[in-house]
Amino acid sequence: MDVSVIILLSVFVVLLLINVPISIAIGVATLLAMLVTIDFLPAVTTVAQRMGGGIDSFALLAIPFFVLSGLLMGRGGIALRLIEFAKVLVGMLPGGLAFVNIISCTLFGAISGSSVAATSAIGGFMIPTMEKEGYDRNFTAAITVTASTTGLLIPPSNILIVYSLASGGVSIAALFVAGYLPGLLVALGLMGVCAVYAKIQGYPVGQVPTPGDVVRKTLDALPSLLLIVLVIGGIIGGFFTATEASVVAVLYALFLATVVYRQVKLTDLPEIFTKAVETTAIVMLLIGTSTAMSWMLSYENIPQAISATLLALSDNPFVILLMINLILLAVGIFMDMTPAVLIFTPIFLPVAVQLGLSPLHFGIMMVLNLCIGLCTPPVGSVLFVGCSIAKTSIAKLVKPLIPLYAAMFIALLLVTFVPALSEWLPINAGLYEK
Numbered sequence: 019m020d021v022s023v024i025i026l027l028s029v030f031v032v033l034l035l036i037n038v039p040i041s042i043a044i045g046v047a048t049l050l051a052m053l054v055t056i057d058f059l060p061a062v063t064t065v066a067q068r069m070g071g072g073i074d075s076f077a078l079l080a081i082p083f084f085v086l087s088g089l090l091m092g093r094g095g096i097a098l099r100l101i102e103f104a105k106v107l108v109g110m111l112p113g114g115l116a117f118v119n120i121i122s123c124t125l126f127g128a129i130s131g132s133s134v135a136a137t138s139a140i141g142g143f144m145i146p147t148m149e150k151e152g153y154d155r156n157f158t159a160a161i162t163v164t165a166s167t168t169g170l171l172i173p174p175s176n177i178l179i180v181y182s183l184a185s186g187g188v189s190i191a192a193l194f195v196a197g198y199l200p201g202l203l204v205a206l207g208l209m210g211v212c213a214v215y216a217k218i219q220g221y222p223v224g225q226v227p228t229p230g231d232v233v234r235k236t237l238d239a240l241p242s243l244l245l246i247v248l249v250i251g252g253i254i255g256g257f258f259t260a261t262e263a264s265v266v267a268v269l270y271a272l273f274l275a276t277v278v279y280r281q282v283k284l285t286d287l288p289e290i291f292t293k294a295v296e297t298t299a300i301v302m303l304l305i306g307t308s309t310a311m312s313w314m315l316s317y318e319n320i321p322q323a324i325s326a327t328l329l330a331l332s333d334n335p336f337v338i339l340l341m342i343n344l345i346l347l348a349v350g351i352f353m354d355m356t357p358a359v360l361i362f363t364p365i366f367l368p369v370a371v372q373l374g375l376s377p378l379h380f381g382i383m384m385v386l387n388l389c390i391g392l393c394t395p396p397v398g399s400v401l402f403v404g405c406s407i408a409k410t411s412i413a414k415l416v417k418p419l420i421p422l423y424a425a426m427f428i429a430l431l432l433v434t435f436v437p438a439l440s441e442w443l444p445i446n447a448g449l450y451e452k
Contacts, residue, residue, distance in 0.1 A: 137162055174263070207429045320365065
């Protein structure tokens with residue numbers, strides 16, 4: 019292995035171990051690795067150019083707008099309405115509150131596009147509510163943490179936009195539609211675990227709602243649910259692109275939060291806009307530095323070397339895909355999703371394509387894989403938020419998380435080896451040709 023690559027990986031790992039922010043760690047490691055072969059000024063200039071080129075994409079304009087729409091939804095009283103809607107759907111089943119938690123997290127994650135926001139908004143209400151009904155607090159927190167990641171598969175999803183950039187232009191609209199079935203599959207898997215757990219523990223059954231309750235709660239949640247229809251329907255119908263859809267989402271979320279639900283005042287908007295700018299800046303810095311590192315790895319022919327190594331180990335596609343998944347699971351434990359997608363897509367996508375996978379299929383597989391990493395220590399951002407809200411420790415969450423991890427891994431294997439789960443909807447919607 020080239021000395022510059024050794025320096026790149028060594029510096030990156032050391033900086034992560036001493037808790038340097040990941041974007042800074044990536045940028046510093048890339049610069050130091052480049053200094054091995056070229057002088058300081060050309061190295062700095064090259065890194066800066068690659069960072070600038072990495073964020074110079076029209077598609078990335080969607081990210082700040084989806085971030086803003088998610089924040090408006092989070093502050094706009096959406097969470098409680100979705101919880102009440104979920105209650106009238108499944109609250110009367112054994113372990114119904116666990117199902118409510120999963121459905122609410124899935125819906126809110128899909129609407130807001132943020133797993134952290136879903137964990138905060140839904141967990142803040144559901145964790146204490148379920149504990150009062152006799153549910154174990156740690157199990158409840160584990161449900162919230164894992165279910166919140168489904169929103170990264172069900173659109174609008176910023177990480178799918180990032181994958182589109184990293185893969186060289188896979189249709190964002192196709193990726194958005196492709197995420198629906200895998201996202202629902204994960205949610206159903208988690209519900210299956212909860213059903214077994216509820217039966218073993220003898221958790222209470224909720225009251226059967228009256229027809230009036232069903233109608234009232236459904237109508238109350240309907241304006242929020244319409245955001246998904248508006249965004250995806252507009253994209254599929256050809257009325258606007260994914261980037262334009264993000265602007266529509268902001269306008270609709272603003273109308274909903276300030277006029278319909280009246281949970282956001284005009285005086286709250288500067289704070290929300292500032293938070294959106296901060297979040298966008300973090301994401302864009304990650305994208306810029308990750309693009310520079312990805313270029314450095316490509317310059318050193320690392321993707322080609324890894325591809326050749328994997329294909330030399332076995333000629334069985336099942337074995338190679340399993341190895342790729344295990345590597346990505348390990349990556350997800352230590353690295354945030356955005357840099358992981360940007361750095362490892364150019365490495366593993368050519369291998370996947372050579373094995374017969376479409377870039378669309380691989381993208382959904384990769385995102386689902388990395389979603390598991392958000393729920394695992396030591397850098398699982400969603401896990402940390404869930405522990406904070408539940409006022410518990412990571413060590414106490416590990417045991418209830420294990421069967422939920424298993425359900426997510428089974429869903430990952432199904433998505434990996436059944437391409438139709440990712441491709442059927444976008445192909446039939448006319449958004450993708452294999």
